[in-house]
Amino acid sequence: MNSPIPSPLKEMFAFGPFRLDTARHTLDRDGKTIPLPPKAFEVLVLLVQRNGELLTKGELLNALWPDTFVEENNLTQYVSMLRKLLGEGATEEQKYIETVPRLGYRFVGKVQVIPRDGEPQLWAAQKKTKVVIREEEEEEEFDDATEAGELADPAKHFPLARNELPEVPHAATDRSAASKIWVGWRILLAILALAGVAAPFFAVRARWPGNATRTSPGEAVIKPRHSVAVLGVKSLSGRKEDDWLPAALAEMLSTELAAGGQLRVVPGEDTSRAKAEMQLPDAAGFSGGTLSQIRNRLGSDVVVSGSMVDLNRTSRKQIRLDLRVQDAVTGETLASIAQTGTADDLFLLVSRAGAQLRESLGVPIVSGTEESELQAALPSTPEAARLYSEGLLRLRSYDALAAQKLFSKTVSLEPSFALGHSALARAWFALGYDERAKLAAKRAFDLSENLSREDRLAIAAQYRETLHDWDKAVETYQELSRLFPDNLEYGLRLADTQTSAGKGRDSLRTIERLRKLPPLVSRDPRIDLAEATAYESLGDFEQDKQLTERSAKSAELIGERMVVARATAREGWAYGRLGQKEDATAALEKAQELFAAGGDEQGMASALRTGGTIFGEMGDYARGTKDCERALAIFERVGDRRGTALSLNSLAIIHYERGEFNAAKALYERVLEIQREVGSKTNTAGALGNIANVADAEGNLAEALKLNEESLAIFRETGDQRATGTALGNVAVLLCEMGNLEGAKAKYAESLAIKEKIGYQRGIAYDLSGLGDVLRAQGDLIAARQKQEEALKIRTRIGEKHNAASSALYLAQLNLDEGKLEEAEKGARQAFEELQNEKSAADEAMAQVILSEALLAQRKVSEAQSAVDQAEKLARKNTSLPLQFEVVLASSRVAMANSGKDSSRHTAENRLKVESVLTQAKRCGYLEYQYRSRLLLGEIDLHSGNTLQGQTELGVLERDASAHGFGLIARRASAARNTLPAHNG
Numbered sequence: 010m011n012s013p014i015p016s017p018l019k020e021m022f023a024f025g026p027f028r029l030d031t032a033r034h035t036l037d038r039d040g041k042t043i044p045l046p047p048k049a050f051e052v053l054v055l056l057v058q059r060n061g062e063l064l065t066k067g068e069l070l071n072a073l074w075p076d077t078f079v080e081e082n083n084l085t086q087y088v089s090m091l092r093k094l095l096g097e098g099a100t101e102e103q104k105y106i107e108t109v110p111r112l113g114y115r116f117v118g119k120v121q122v123i124p125r126d127g128e129p130q131l132w133a134a135q136k137k138t139k140v141v142i143r144e145e146e147e148e149e150e151f152d153d154a155t156e157a158g159e160l161a162d163p164a165k166h167f168p169l170a171r172n173e174l175p176e177v178p179h180a181a182t183d184r185s186a187a188s189k190i191w192v193g194w195r196i197l198l199a200i201l202a203l204a205g206v207a208a209p210f211f212a213v214r215a216r217w218p219g220n221a222t223r224t225s226p227g228e229a230v231i232k233p234r235h236s237v238a239v240l241g242v243k244s245l246s247g248r249k250e251d252d253w254l255p256a257a258l259a260e261m262l263s264t265e266l267a268a269g270g271q272l273r274v275v276p277g278e279d280t281s282r283a284k285a286e287m288q289l290p291d292a293a294g295f296s297g298g299t300l301s302q303i304r305n306r307l308g309s310d311v312v313v314s315g316s317m318v319d320l321n322r323t324s325r326k327q328i329r330l331d332l333r334v335q336d337a338v339t340g341e342t343l344a345s346i347a348q349t350g351t352a353d354d355l356f357l358l359v360s361r362a363g364a365q366l367r368e369s370l371g372v373p374i375v376s377g378t379e380e381s382e383l384q385a386a387l388p389s390t391p392e393a394a395r396l397y398s399e400g401l402l403r404l405r406s407y408d409a410l411a412a413q414k415l416f417s418k419t420v421s422l423e424p425s426f427a428l429g430h431s432a433l434a435r436a437w438f439a440l441g442y443d444e445r446a447k448l449a450a451k452r453a454f455d456l457s458e459n460l461s462r463e464d465r466l467a468i469a470a471q472y473r474e475t476l477h478d479w480d481k482a483v484e485t486y487q488e489l490s491r492l493f494p495d496n497l498e499y500g501l502r503l504a505d506t507q508t509s510a511g512k513g514r515d516s517l518r519t520i521e522r523l524r525k526l527p528p529l530v531s532r533d534p535r536i537d538l539a540e541a542t543a544y545e546s547l548g549d550f551e552q553d554k555q556l557t558e559r560s561a562k563s564a565e566l567i568g569e570r571m572v573v574a575r576a577t578a579r580e581g582w583a584y585g586r587l588g589q590k591e592d593a594t595a596a597l598e599k600a601q602e603l604f605a606a607g608g609d610e611q612g613m614a615s616a617l618r619t620g621g622t623i624f625g626e627m628g629d630y631a632r633g634t635k636d637c638e639r640a641l642a643i644f645e646r647v648g649d650r651r652g653t654a655l656s657l658n659s660l661a662i663i664h665y666e667r668g669e670f671n672a673a674k675a676l677y678e679r680v681l682e683i684q685r686e687v688g689s690k691t692n693t694a695g696a697l698g699n700i701a702n703v704a705d706a707e708g709n710l711a712e713a714l715k716l717n718e719e720s721l722a723i724f725r726e727t728g729d730q731r732a733t734g735t736a737l738g739n740v741a742v743l744l745c746e747m748g749n750l751e752g753a754k755a756k757y758a759e760s761l762a763i764k765e766k767i768g769y770q771r772g773i774a775y776d777l778s779g780l781g782d783v784l785r786a787q788g789d790l791i792a793a794r795q796k797q798e799e800a801l802k803i804r805t806r807i808g809e810k811h812n813a814a815s816s817a818l819y820l821a822q823l824n825l826d827e828g829k830l831e832e833a834e835k836g837a838r839q840a841f842e843e844l845q846n847e848k849s850a851a852d853e854a855m856a857q858v859i860l861s862e863a864l865l866a867q868r869k870v871s872e873a874q875s876a877v878d879q880a881e882k883l884a885r886k887n888t889s890l891p892l893q894f895e896v897v898l899a900s901s902r903v904a905m906a907n908s909g910k911d912s913s914r915h916t917a918e919n920r921l922k923v924e925s926v927l928t929q930a931k932r933c934g935y936l937e938y939q940y941r942s943r944l945l946l947g948e949i950d951l952h953s954g955n956t957l958q959g960q961t962e963l964g965v966l967e968r969d970a971s972a973h974g975f976g977l978i979a980r981r982a983s984a985a986r987n988t989l990p991a992h993n994g
Contacts, residue, residue: 021123022057049087056116065113089374110371238275238309239263243291245318257398265363271372275307281405286570294333297340304337306567308529312337330362344369385459388423407609409439410648427456431468441651444688447475477727479510497530504539508546511730511767516543534564534572548771551808554583574603578616585623588810593623614643618656625663628848633663654683668887674703694723708890708933714743734763734772745783748936750974753783774803788976794823814843818856825863833863851892854883858899873903894938897926905952916953940970940978948985960986
């Protein structure tokens with residue numbers, strides 16, 4: 010039991026640079042007197058006099074106000090004032106006043122007593138120090154040399170004793186009560202801006218540079234900070250105009266706890282979503298079972314909840330704020346806090362409550378050194394603050410259109426408010442207005458000079474992303490992750506940005522580091538989702554599928570339904586890429602239901618559009634069109650221009666796959682118009698490439714080449730490596746069709762180098778297959794086979810059934826070229842069966858074309874006729890010129906085999922069909938089809954007995970084909986010229 014506090018002695022005390030003179034009633038530092046209010050001076054004297062001993066709050070209140078009832082917050086404020094004036098820091102030399110949670114205070118500085126004769130004496134500290142962990146537990150003693158983290162059984166104590174906390178420097182800054190109101194409000198909105206703008210983007214403020222300890226060479230392990238979740242403050246006013254206050258107050262309290270970085274405070278975005286999905290009521294306290302669920306969901310050790318009510322509903326002069334702090338592990342109530350004040354002093358009221366929260370958890374008071382940075386982080390008027398807060402609430406409820414309007418009004422009132430412009434950039438981006446997002450992000454970047462380093466870096470990263478300056482964005486997120494290594498949000502942003510930068514392998518390494526975070530954080534299902542995205546960027550859809558499945562299951566276990574929705578939608582896309590239609594359908598329908606239940610219409614529309622795209626690719630054009638049109642209607646209603654353009658693009662693809670090129674082109678042009686309107690360079694380039702594909706199919710090769718080169722230039726400018734590689738491949742296809750084989754090889758090689766660097770497996774397979782085509786045309790069948798087999802191996806490994814069947818068809822063609830006729834027939838039949846399962850009519854037609862040629866070479870003329878008839882039927886509704894060329898040339902060969910020497914009428918009709926192909930190929934610029942038509946015409950002449958004409962034509966063709974590098978056709982022309990048909994004798 011402590012003895013009663015004596016009256017202050019008329020002595021002098023010395024500690025650090027300070028001299029406390031009780032006779033003169035002064036506190037001096039380095040010879041300069043520091044003015045102190047009387048009560049603050051008395052508190053300091055009482056603490057210094059009993060140096061090393063615990064003074065309970067009751068003892069101090071009785072000594073300072075012996076005949077008056079005074080709330081504890083008065084004492085708290087004086088202690089806070091003293092700490093600031095003493096300039097407390099994290100080291101023992103800088104620390105003077107220690108808070109003993111829920112009990113009181115202790116002066117811990119080394120004190121000398123200076124007697125009136127002037128001889129200083131060291132006030133010896135006690136050998137043993139008493140530490141009270143909880144009121145109901147016995148006191149424990151340990152030597153000064155023993156650290157709190159080395160207690161025999163720390164787990165049984167208050168949660169903050171479980172792990173060592175990082176040391177945080179503090180500096181002294183004098184702050185008036187008036188500035189405290191607005192600084193608290195600025196802290197609140199800065200956090201709102203970072204934590205609540207988009208799907209988890211920024212975490213709470215962590216104000217210290219690092220908390221990792223080195224355990225072995227090259228490996229750092231993050232020490233877990235204790236985590237606090239502020240579950241909300243319920244407003245009991247009943248007025249609609251106060252609806253924005255609960256979330257704002259919760260964020261402000263979160264900020265008070267997060268300041269200094271000794272606690273990991275759960276972002277408001279996460280707590281809001283958890284409350285909605287767990288159907289948690291607004292309540293001042295939760296049961297033990299509910300607390301356990303909250304901890305599993307949010308990874309929080311402590312839960313704070315409360316309410317706010319008007320004590321005088323008419324005048325609104327008095328407001329009462331009640332808070333309850335609970336241990337999420339044991340369910341125990343650690344503190345109950347009540348604060349009263351006036352409506353005009355609302356934020357001072359919350360700030361005082363936050364200070365009490367920190368003290369109840371044993372966390373030092375907030376340093377004042379960042380006041381100027383915090384003042385720059387918020388608008389200076391209550392109206393702008395209200396608009397900003399309401400905008401953040403709208404974004405959290407997936408209403409980006411309303412949020413954009415509120416943020417626009419905010420920055421109109423406060424043009425120099427950096428975080429307002431940053432939030433506006435995110436709203437514009439959510440609506441698909443890339444150029445407007447870039448302008449707002451640039452404005453935020455220009456205004457960020459006075460913000461904290463963390464805020465400046467976060468805004469810089471956002472700006473770099475809007476510019477698609479991926480390398481700079483990655484560097485900035487790497488710096489944020491280095492400064493705040495246990496911040497999962499920054500780690501996830503880094504991984505996603507690396508994926509966007511085409512650095513999928515780097516993203517996987519980042520994700521591996523995230524898995525080494527503390528257990529409740531490292532098990533976050535979004536980590537699996539980020540890894541799935543990285544594997545998808547590398548073209549590995551099997552890994553993509555497995556990881557999204559795992560993410561969805563993990564999220565479902567802890568009740569994160571919106572993460573389940575996102576993961577399930579990605580899972581459906583992966584199933585679709587793997588050709589598993591039923592699984593894809595089930596996953597996407599479930600995702601739609603989850604998004605709808607969570608109120609995320611954009612998410613639901615995205616799942617619909619994804620399903621429509623997959624159905625279209627699998628030949629279910631009616632279902633694909635229906636789903637894409639439903640998605641389009643939703644996107645148009647909510648004002649999402651990006652989603653609108655993507656839905657139109659998916660509809661255009663369906664028309665393209667059906668061979669309805671006019672309809673496809675019209676839709677692609679609408680997409681191009683939207684992308685130019687919103688200023689999306691990357692998507693503009695994509696639209697140009699799609700229009701080029703239509704031009705190619707229609708035979709407008711020059712126009713297609715021009716559009717693809719324009720698309721390529723934009724992709725190069727924006728730095729999108731994956732898209733640049735794809736555009737290079739498209740240019741290579743056109744150059745090959747136009748007869749520039751060496752140019753095509755060069756483009757494929759350049760594209761392949763990019764895709765191999767970024768690890769884009771699907772794209773690598775396309776380029777290998779394209780190179781195989783070029784090499785075959787040049788006559789290098791061995792090298793062509795090698796490339797096609799490499800492509801097939803990749804496509805089989807990543808589960809792309811459709812493209813794997815296409816590779817198998819290419820190999821069947823090579824078997825035919827090499828005279829391996831039975832193998833060619835078998836390969837063509839197998840490829841056709843798989844392509845038939847995929848419902849790809851154009852590719853099915855090509856399989857029948859190659860099958861007919863393999864059968865014809867084996868003199869199975871009737872079977873060849875059946876195959877070519879099937880090809881004509883499949884290609885009937887598709888107006889793709891190359892496909893029509895293939896079918897006409899194949900049918901003409903079969904017709905030639907069916908006609909006798911004297912069947913001049915049939916020969917003439919056949920010749921006219923081939924000459925029509927030659928005329929169209931010349932007009933459009935398809936050099937290879939020109940050569941193939943001339944080869945067949947020469948063979949028809951030989952077959953019909955016009956030997957001299959046929960040999961002459963074939964001789965000229967051999968020279969022309971050789972001159973342009975078409976070695977395979979040159980060899981065929983030579984072989985035909987030197988081998989007369991048997992019936993010509």
